[in-house]
Amino acid sequence: MADDAPRFAPSPVSPAVLDRLKAAVGPGGWSDDPDRLAPKLVEWRDRWRGTTPLLLLPKTVDEVAAIIRLCAETRTPITPQGGNTGLVGGQIPEGEVLLSLEKMNRIRAVDAEDDVLVAEAGVTLAAAHEAAGAAGRFFPLSLASEGSCTIGGLISTNAGGTAVLRYGTMRALALGIEAVLPNGDIHRGLKRLRKDNTGYDLKQLLIGAEGTLGVVTAASLKLFPILADRTTAVAAVRAPKDAIALLGLAKTESGGAVEAFELMGRQGVDFALKNLPGVRDPLAQPSPWIVLIELAGAEPGQTGAGMERLLAKALEDDLIQDAAVAQNDAQAKAFWALREGQSAAQKPEGSAWKHDVATPVSRIAAFIAEATAAVTAFAPGVRVVAFGHVGDGNIHFDVLRPADGDDAAHAALRDQGARIVHDIAMKHEGSISAEHGLGTMKSIEALRYKTPEDVAAMRAIRAALDPHRIMNPRVLF
Ligand SMILES: Cc1cc2nc3c(=O)[nH]c(=O)nc-3n(C[C@H](O)[C@H](O)[C@H](O)COP(=O)(O)OP(=O)(O)OC[C@H]3O[C@@H](n4cnc5c(N)ncnc54)[C@H](O)[C@@H]3O)c2cc1C
Numbered sequence: 001m002a003d004d005a006p007r008f009a010p011s012p013v014s015p016a017v018l019d020r021l022k023a024a025v026g027p028g029g030w031s032d033d034p035d036r037l038a039p040k041l042v043e044w045r046d047r048w049r050g051t052t053p054l055l056l057l058p059k060t061v062d063e064v065a066a067i068i069r070l071c072a073e074t075r076t077p078i079t080p081q082g083g084n085t086g087l088v089g090g091q092i093p094e095g096e097v098l099l100s101l102e103k104m105n106r107i108r109a110v111d112a113e114d115d116v117l118v119a120e121a122g123v124t125l126a127a128a129h130e131a132a133g134a135a136g137r138f139f140p141l142s143l144a145s146e147g148s149c150t151i152g153g154l155i156s157t158n159a160g161g162t163a164v165l166r167y168g169t170m171r172a173l174a175l176g177i178e179a180v181l182p183n184g185d186i187h188r189g190l191k192r193l194r195k196d197n198t199g200y201d202l203k204q205l206l207i208g209a210e211g212t213l214g215v216v217t218a219a220s221l222k223l224f225p226i227l228a229d230r231t232t233a234v235a236a237v238r239a240p241k242d243a244i245a246l247l248g249l250a251k252t253e254s255g256g257a258v259e260a261f262e263l264m265g266r267q268g269v270d271f272a273l274k275n276l277p278g279v280r281d282p283l284a285q286p287s288p289w290i291v292l293i294e295l296a297g298a299e300p301g302q303t304g305a306g307m308e309r310l311l312a313k314a315l316e317d318d319l320i321q322d323a324a325v326a327q328n329d330a331q332a333k334a335f336w337a338l339r340e341g342q343s344a345a346q347k348p349e350g351s352a353w354k355h356d357v358a359t360p361v362s363r364i365a366a367f368i369a370e371a372t373a374a375v376t377a378f379a380p381g382v383r384v385v386a387f388g389h390v391g392d393g394n395i396h397f398d399v400l401r402p403a404d405g406d407d408a409a410h411a412a413l414r415d416q417g418a419r420i421v422h423d424i425a426m427k428h429e430g431s432i433s434a435e436h437g438l439g440t441m442k443s444i445e446a447l448r449y450k451t452p453e454d455v456a457a458m459r460a461i462r463a464a465l466d467p468h469r470i471m472n473p474r475v476l477f
Contacts, residue, residue, distance in 0.1 A: 069184025082153030088439025121152025158208035160435035182466035236287030261391030
């Protein structure tokens, strides 16, 4: 098979197989009602629209196992879906049976002694935060889609978000996983151990597998103490290189209390001010770049003093030109609304090429400068919105059509634009997918950047676990 050939052409699932799948979950465990299916067949940005002959809604791991066993036996392709907030199209079926985890939404345990939360795959991130908080603990993963994205999706995409700098991605936060493997076997790996050196770590294979190696049905997750002392600030910087210097200063001046360090470019801020109701610029003068810094600590007053020291030193060194420190929760939320609205604010502006890249932190400024120059030379008039979790080297580099441009004409250049941006990220020893995964959007593109040896090893693992490629067949290699 050529690497750039279409890799999956769905053949219709027979009515007999559909009947057996329905019987496996019983009444209430499936739907083929177009109205019920509709929201699950379109992606958040409206870029992918899919089809499915059947939506399955299992309530237990045994029901999931029965479904997958049947799919393996009949070689029926199946796509798992959580909250449908993924940004690379992997959760949208194109003819496959659709397996939603929405009914597996129980918190199975919260244990403050072990510092563990055990949640089923369909639990939303917001519900996990709430359950941890009720037990006097903190689950640190934080993303703008937290009201909808689910533990299963977060595990399967190895989600990142705003607190990776301090706590790591989902890979660092999962202690154990329960999953149904592509032959229907159940991996009962809901351990609560910090140490377990007993051979290959199956959970790490499933984390970031985007539904290709099985269905995650539950996970045990690490909890942390609540750091009640928080200070949030925004600062004006002239250029990304100053933001990176500020990050270094923040790490030392705050005594290791930096929890989030986010960057926003002027274009994205202006879109947010124009397109999102209630969003305000927290700084008195428009700044070319804005940094959002959050410090968190245990001692009352610790982070306020740390932030003051940091901002005073940064002003003195001319790294920042202005700053605003949130005086209460409402102000902190308003700062975050500006940052978290960066994607939504682009929607009314027309077609965009979206890139979720990472580079070493030390290369971010060079990447932004080179990528901006290259896409502007390639497509004059495009509007670049660069923002993201620069504290961990992740930048969302979005390229919108010219203000008076045509959506279709801009969309037609998307693949060439991606090639330009990705080549520059890779030149800086980066990644073409920092946190969203490959999905259907980037799986073929990624073959250009992975070594043939790594692709062969990944294909061998997949073929060993899923010889008939029933699990999310259009995703990955
Ligand atoms: C406004 C917004 C902000 C975002 N910010 C961030 C961010 O800061 N950081 C970040 O990392 N992501 C971010 N995302 C992307 C998205 O929220 C994450 O990728 C999230 O992890 C997806 O979870 P989900 O439950 O919606 O999964 P879905 O979108 O339903 O699925 C995503 C992928 O996981 C697979 N999958 C889902 N559930 C399972 C399961 N139980 N078992 C096996 N496979 C499964 C699907 O097949 C698909 O390939 C953002 C999205 C939005 C809309």
